[in-house]
Amino acid sequence: MKNCISIIIFILFVKCTFAQSVSNSLFLVVDRENDTVFLKGKTTKNFRYNNSNEKMNWNLSFYHNHIPNSVYNNYKYLLPKEMIIELKRKGNLEDIQLFMAKLNDFNIKELGQFFSKHYSYYYEYLEKSRKKTFKRYNIFIVYKSDLDKTFVPCYEMSLLKSRIEVQ
Amino acid sequence: MILSLTGCEKDDSFKEQAGDPQVNAIESGFNIEYVESSVLSKNANLAKQLSKLLTTPENLMGKGGRTELTLHTQIAKYISTEDGSYQSYTFHVSNTPDGVGLENILYASSDGGKSYRIYLLEYPYTEEKMINSFGLTGPFDFKGEHITYYPLNEEAKTNSVDCIMQIMTQCGEGNHNGGYYPDGSPCPAHEAHSSYLDCSISSSGGPSGGATGPYVPFNPSPFNGGGTGTGGGGNPSPGTEATSPMYLPMKSVIRKLAPYEDEAEEDHIKQCLSSNANMTIPLDMFLGENPTPEQEAFGKEAIKAKCENSDAEVEFEDRIINELVGKEKCLDEHLKESGNNFVQDLLANFEGDDSEFGINIKSKDQVFYTDENGNTLEVSGKTKFTPTNNIIEIEISTSKANNRRALQVVGTLLHEYIHADIFRKLNTQPPSNDDLIFRNTYNSFEDNNFEPTPAHETMASLYVNSMKEALKSYHMTVMTGDYNYLSNNGQLDLDNFYEALAWQGLKNHNVEAWQNMPQNQKDEIDQAYQQYIFATTHNCPN
Ligand SMILES: [Zn+2]
Ligand SMILES: [Zn+2]
Numbered sequence: 001m002k003n004c005i006s007i008i009i010f011i012l013f014v015k016c017t018f019a020q021s022v023s024n025s026l027f028l029v030v031d032r033e034n035d036t037v038f039l040k041g042k043t044t045k046n047f048r049y050n051n052s053n054e055k056m057n058w059n060l061s062f063y064h065n066h067i068p069n070s071v072y073n074n075y076k077y078l079l080p081k082e083m084i085i086e087l088k089r090k091g092n093l094e095d096i097q098l099f100m101a102k103l104n105d106f107n108i109k110e111l112g113q114f115f116s117k118h119y120s121y122y123y124e125y126l127e128k129s130r131k132k133t134f135k136r137y138n139i140f141i142v143y144k145s146d147l148d149k150t151f152v153p154c155y156e157m158s159l160l161k162s163r164i165e166v167q
Numbered sequence: 168m169i170l171s172l173t174g175c176e177k178d179d180s181f182k183e184q185a186g187d188p189q190v191n192a193i194e195s196g197f198n199i200e201y202v203e204s205s206v207l208s209k210n211a212n213l214a215k216q217l218s219k220l221l222t223t224p225e226n227l228m229g230k231g232g233r234t235e236l237t238l239h240t241q242i243a244k245y246i247s248t249e250d251g252s253y254q255s256y257t258f259h260v261s262n263t264p265d266g267v268g269l270e271n272i273l274y275a276s277s278d279g280g281k282s283y284r285i286y287l288l289e290y291p292y293t294e295e296k297m298i299n300s301f302g303l304t305g306p307f308d309f310k311g312e313h314i315t316y317y318p319l320n321e322e323a324k325t326n327s328v329d330c331i332m333q334i335m336t337q338c339g340e341g342n343h344n345g346g347y348y349p350d351g352s353p354c355p356a357h358e359a360h361s362s363y364l365d366c367s368i369s370s371s372g373g374p375s376g377g378a379t380g381p382y383v384p385f386n387p388s389p390f391n392g393g394g395t396g397t398g399g400g401g402n403p404s405p406g407t408e409a410t411s412p413m414y415l416p417m418k419s420v421i422r423k424l425a426p427y428e429d430e431a432e433e434d435h436i437k438q439c440l441s442s443n444a445n446m447t448i449p450l451d452m453f454l455g456e457n458p459t460p461e462q463e464a465f466g467k468e469a470i471k472a473k474c475e476n477s478d479a480e481v482e483f484e485d486r487i488i489n490e491l492v493g494k495e496k497c498l499d500e501h502l503k504e505s506g507n508n509f510v511q512d513l514l515a516n517f518e519g520d521d522s523e524f525g526i527n528i529k530s531k532d533q534v535f536y537t538d539e540n541g542n543t544l545e546v547s548g549k550t551k552f553t554p555t556n557n558i559i560e561i562e563i564s565t566s567k568a569n570n571r572r573a574l575q576v577v578g579t580l581l582h583e584y585i586h587a588d589i590f591r592k593l594n595t596q597p598p599s600n601d602d603l604i605f606r607n608t609y610n611s612f613e614d615n616n617f618e619p620t621p622a623h624e625t626m627a628s629l630y631v632n633s634m635k636e637a638l639k640s641y642h643m644t645v646m647t648g649d650y651n652y653l654s655n656n657g658q659l660d661l662d663n664f665y666e667a668l669a670w671q672g673l674k675n676h677n678v679e680a681w682q683n684m685p686q687n688q689k690d691e692i693d694q695a696y697q698q699y700i701f702a703t704t705h706n707c708p709n
Contacts (some may be wrong), residue, residue, distance in 0.1 A: 038557070039460050040523065046596065050554030056539055059552055067597040107539040112613075135610075160594060165586045165622050166536045166546040167579055167672035 025138035026119055027084070027093040027154060028062075032143060035096055040065075049141065049157075051100045057164045058108045060100075062141065062157035071125050074158060077140070078151035084142070093142070108163050115139075115159055202245045202256075203452075213256065213274060216283055233287070237262045238272055239416075239448045253277050259416055260287075261444035269294045269415075272319075285319040294417045295441040416447040423454045424463055436467065439474030446473055446481060453483035455520070464556045465525040472527065486517045488558075490529035495568045497707035498576050499528070507640030509633055510581070513588050524591050525558045528583070534564040547571070547672075548579045550586035559587040572703050573649075577641055578668045581634050582626070589622050605629070612679075619676035627670075627678035634669035635662070649704045663695035 030037060030049065040046040040063070048063040064074045079087075087093040103111060115137060122133040140154040208214050217240055239259045247254040255275040263270045269290040274283040292300065417440045427433040440447055450466055458466070469481045472488045480489040491499050502510045517524060537543045547567040552559050561583045568576045592598075592605045605625075612624035619627075639662070642650045654661050670692065674681040681689070 036555075038554070040596065048554075052554060057537070059554055061554060061594075063596065065596045070597050072597065162552050162590060162593070163620065164536065164549060164551040165583075165620060166534075166550075167548045167582050 024118055025087075025092055025140065026099070027087055027140045027142050028096040028099055028157075029093065029142050029144050029147070030096050032145065047155075049096065051103070053104065053106075055104075056107050056111075058111060059162045060103070060111065061160040061162070062139065063160065064141065064155040064157055071127070072134070072158075075156040077154040077156070079154055081148070081150055081152055084147065084152050096141070108161060111161060200245050202243050204241050207240065207243060207256070210280065212280055213283065216274065216285070233264065235262050236260045236270070236287075237445060241448050241452055251279055254280055259448060261447075263289075268292050269297070273316075287317040287319055289315040289317075293441070294415050295437065297415070298418055298421070298437065416451045417441065417444075419451045420447055420454065420466070423451070423458055424466055435474070436470055439470045443470070443473045443477070446470070449481075449483050459520065461523045461525075461557050462520070465558070468525065468527065468556045468558055484518055485514045486522055486525035487514060488525065488527040488529075490527065491563060492530045493565060493569070494573075494707050495530055495563045495565065495576055495580070498568075498573060499580055501645040501708065502577070502580065502641065504645060505637070505641040506644040507637050509637035509640075510584060513584055516588065516591060523557060523595060524552075524587075525556075526561065526584075526587050527558050528561040528563065530565045530568075531562045532564075533566050534562045548583045550583050550590075552590055559590055561587065572700060572705055573646065573707055574638060574642060574668055574703055575671065575700070577638060578634070578671055581637055581669075582672050585626055585630050585634070586622060589625060619673075619678045623673055623676050624678050624680070627673045627680035631666065631669045631673070631680070635665045638665040638668050646704065646708050648708070653699055653703055661695070661699065663692050664699045667692045667696035667700075 035049070038048045038050065040048060045066045046064060048061055050062075051060045053059070064076075066073050066076070084093065103114070106114060116135075119137045119139050120135055121138070123136045124131055124133050126132070137157065137159050139157045139159065141157055142152060142154050146152050207217075217238075237260060239261065243256040243258050245254070245256055253276070255273060258272045258274075260270045260272055267289060269292065271288045271290075273286045273288055275286070276283045290297075417437070420440060421433070421437060424436065425433075427436070446469070450469065454462055454466055465483075465486055469479075469483070469488055472479045472490065473481065476490050478490070478492070481487075482489070489496075489499070514526075516522075517526060534546050534549050535543050536546050536549060545564070545567075547564050549562045550559060563576075563579065563583070568579075571579075589609070592602050593609060595602055598606065608629060609621055609625045612619075612621035642653075642661070642665070651657070653659070653664075670681065
């Protein structure tokens with residue numbers, strides 16, 4: 001019984017925190033059989049997903065970092081499976097390769113605008129009682145192998161664009 | 168620092184050896200460890216002997232037709248008895264003649280390190296063949312084959328001995344063969360032991376009959392002519408050495424770089440390593456015992472680069488693969504000698520176990536760039552990140568470099584290294600405080616235009632002064648003749664000229680820092696460029 005209550009509370013909590021962001025959030029499904037995820041450092045917590053666009057001269061990296069005591073840590077949510085199903089129904093969840101294919105014809109300017117417009121927000125935090133902000137994205141990676149779990153881990157991703165530089 | 172022992176692998180194979188009369192019991196306690204050069208150098212006597220061998224290579228030459236051997240002293244396998252009476256160091260050597268097996272240099276002492284007998288040992292197989300025949304974990308069964316050994320500091324004589332497989336184990340319960348005590352009962356701490364496969368040789372009065380000669384088991388005690396010739400029969404030898412061929416750098420590297428994409432990649436890596444043996448030990452040291460994914464990726468990249476281009480130079484510490492040629496290679500090498508440490512300091516940030524990114528800088532006949540509109544143009548240099556291996560790739564145009572003044576090419580090298588540095592600062596996780604301040608600057612140049620790029624804006628606002636100082640220092644310390652000529656022996660101030668060189672590749676993109684500069688200052692910089700550029704040399708100094 002106690003367990004049951006805590007799950008319900010958890011669902012309510014998640015629903016509340018997600019209420020305003022769910023419409024502009026993106027959940028990308030990574031199939032580790034087919035998609036390459038680069039683990040970083042000696043821990044398996046941190047990873048990176050890359051997509052290069054040779055034609056448009058850009059490289060897009062999603063990375064997830066969790067470093068003890070850092071304000072720049074990415075979130076890891078545990079969403080109930082029902083919610084994942086709901087996200088899929090609403091079109092917020094899709095395979096990462098299908099999503100990346102949609103970016104193929106973007107130049108770097110359009111790429112930046114696309115992510116800023118649809119998924120970004122400014123996160124506020126206090127540092128020595130001064131208010132600071134940085135840009136975050138409502139973009140999450142979900143592993144295909146986790147989709148059937150009761151609570152599905154969703155990894156918030158930071159975004160990094162780089163391009164070919166010439167002289 | 169002492170490297171940890173190899174893991175306990177293939178226990179089952181030990182069991183098969185139990186009861187095999189050719190596997191000999193180890194009676195005395197011994198330790199085996201890998202030691203690095205920093206430890207070796209503390210052994211003054213050994214260090215002296217090693218440097219003697221290295222400085223008088225004739226000691227090494229002429230043995231079995233060797234003309235050039237490279238002795239690797241970065242790491243040694245160290246065997247010592249618990250009472251300290253016997254100790255030996257085994258070093259890997261490369262540049263062995265074609266068709267010759269794996270070779271080691273063995274330093275063995277039975278007087279606690281006061282004096283060493285030195286041998287060049289040749290095993291029956293190359294490392295590559297051992298791995299191909301026995302797999303990465305062995306056991307390496309040389310039964311019926313020979314080790315040839317050449318004493319280096321005694322009267323020359325060459326001998327072969329039977330190489331009989333011997334598995335020595337070491338665990339908390341003491342040392343014994345094959346994971347079993349001599350009476351055949353298994354080691355209680357069976358999981359905890361490490362295994363070693365060694366052959367034993369006799370240094371004097373050794374085996375005479377080749378394959379039929381007596382086998383002298385590893386037994387450090389009977390150095391003074393006593394001893395037990397158990398198992399093999401025959402006369403006990405007055406000088407039994409424990410040899411240790413099994414520092415197999417290639418094996419170690421292949422194990423650490425696993426898993427591979429497929430068998431083809433693994434074969435390719437093996438093949439590259441065996442044809443570039445000199446890189447194997449530095450690579451193994453770089454990987455350490457527990458390499459990060461980034462170190463593994465850099466290691467694989469270094470191996471592949473070396474395979475495709477045997478002139479490629481790899482600096483594992485700096486994480487840089489250098490495939491420059493000709494003039495740009497020459498100018499790049501001098502960057503390290505320049506009185507100003509700008510480039511060294513910049514590259515130092517790529518060092519260390521936590522480093523995520525490596526650099527591959529290479530020459531290309533011509534370098535092209537196709538922009539978003541499909542227009543292709545030829546450029547002097549290009550920097551891009553290749554995410555699959557975490558390498559920042561820098562291409563330098565040879566044809567452009569050949570046609571340009573030396574200082575312009577140095578400017579291009581600096582410019583591209585700075586691109587790599589900017590990329591590192593933006594991508595390193597977790598960011599340092601300096602990185603965060605840097606990111607604020609970078610982010611203030613929104614990525615909303617094609618030109619100038621935020622990287623060029625950032626370079627213009629944060630790096631121009633460092634580039635100017637680096638170019639000035641380079642000119643004064645590396646290109647002294649040209650500097651004296653251009654500055655009239657130091658009487659003319661060339662600061663505006665160096666600044667102009669730093670602005671190349673930035674001001675033409677119309678970066679903010681240039682736009683905001685007062686017109687008269689811009690004019691002075693442009694004038695200095697026109698005044699001096701055609702008087703400065705094309706050539707890289709010798
Ligand atoms: Zn540039
Ligand atoms: Zn044992």
